[in-house]
Amino acid sequence: MSDGLAGQGDLLLAFDADDTLWHSENLYHAAQAQFRELMTSYADESTAMATLHRVEVANLPPYGFGVKAFILSMIEAAVELSGGKVTAAEIGEMLAAGKEMLAAEVELLDGVADTVARLSADYPLMVITKGDLGHQASKLERSGLAAHFRYVEIVTDKTAEVYRNIFAKHGIAPQQVVMVGNSLKSDVIPVLELGGWGVHIPYRLTWAHEHAELPADLATKYREIERLDELPALLREMR
Numbered sequence: 001m002s003d004g005l006a007g008q009g010d011l012l013l014a015f016d017a018d019d020t021l022w023h024s025e026n027l028y029h030a031a032q033a034q035f036r037e038l039m040t041s042y043a044d045e046s047t048a049m050a051t052l053h054r055v056e057v058a059n060l061p062p063y064g065f066g067v068k069a070f071i072l073s074m075i076e077a078a079v080e081l082s083g084g085k086v087t088a089a090e091i092g093e094m095l096a097a098g099k100e101m102l103a104a105e106v107e108l109l110d111g112v113a114d115t116v117a118r119l120s121a122d123y124p125l126m127v128i129t130k131g132d133l134g135h136q137a138s139k140l141e142r143s144g145l146a147a148h149f150r151y152v153e154i155v156t157d158k159t160a161e162v163y164r165n166i167f168a169k170h171g172i173a174p175q176q177v178v179m180v181g182n183s184l185k186s187d188v189i190p191v192l193e194l195g196g197w198g199v200h201i202p203y204r205l206t207w208a209h210e211h212a213e214l215p216a217d218l219a220t221k222y223r224e225i226e227r228l229d230e231l232p233a234l235l236r237e238m239r
């Protein structure tokens with residue numbers, strides 16, 4: 001028997017994880033503040049932040065997303081901002097800040113635990129997250145949510161092509177998918193492009209690289225809610 005969904009009327013709910021199920025960007029913001037602080041003798045705040053952001057984006061192709069890539073980018077930006085004078089002690093503080101991020105407790109967003117448990121009784125659930133394989137798997141394990149997900153996909157990037165391959169692998173038509181996430185660029189738009197549904201739940205912080213505009217022609221299957229616990233009512237309305 002195929003593990004695909006029984007009929008075209010059945011929906012699969014797919015969730016982003018970072019800043020959709022649990023807090024993540026707040027840890028990056030805290031580490032960025034530490035970085036700014038460490039760089040005060042070399043550069044002003046806005047130069048430090050702009051350099052770090054430029055280095056992070058340039059490092060996406062070689063390193064991918066996640067905390068380990070972020071640590072390497074902090075070090076590279078510090079070398080540049082200090083003209084090569086950054087000290088081993090300062091680099092040590094960046095490494096420590098990164099390890100703290102990796103070890104940080106998984107803090108679920110409001111309403112997530114109950115909503116995910118409730119939805120898993122009615123729908124097959126998938127989590128699709130990008131970043132370091134080990135770190136993302138460890139967060140899912142520590143979140144207490146893992147048992148609710150039928151499918152877990154940890155990917156290096158979230159493009160329409162990547163989503164197409166994931167759904168095809170499981171025998172799921174994109175039209176059956178409702179993708180829920182905090183990033184228009186990574187979670188919502190690529191799935192809308194494939195003909196699925198996209199539900200946007202903005203997080204209070206968004207990494208500059210994840211900013212995007214919703215193309216007007218994709219708006220019919222797009223919805224926005226403020227919290228995950230509004231999703232069950234939205235699904236009833238959509239059906």
Ligand SMILES: [Mg+2]
Pocket residue numbers: 016017018019020181182183
């Ligand atoms: Mg996210």
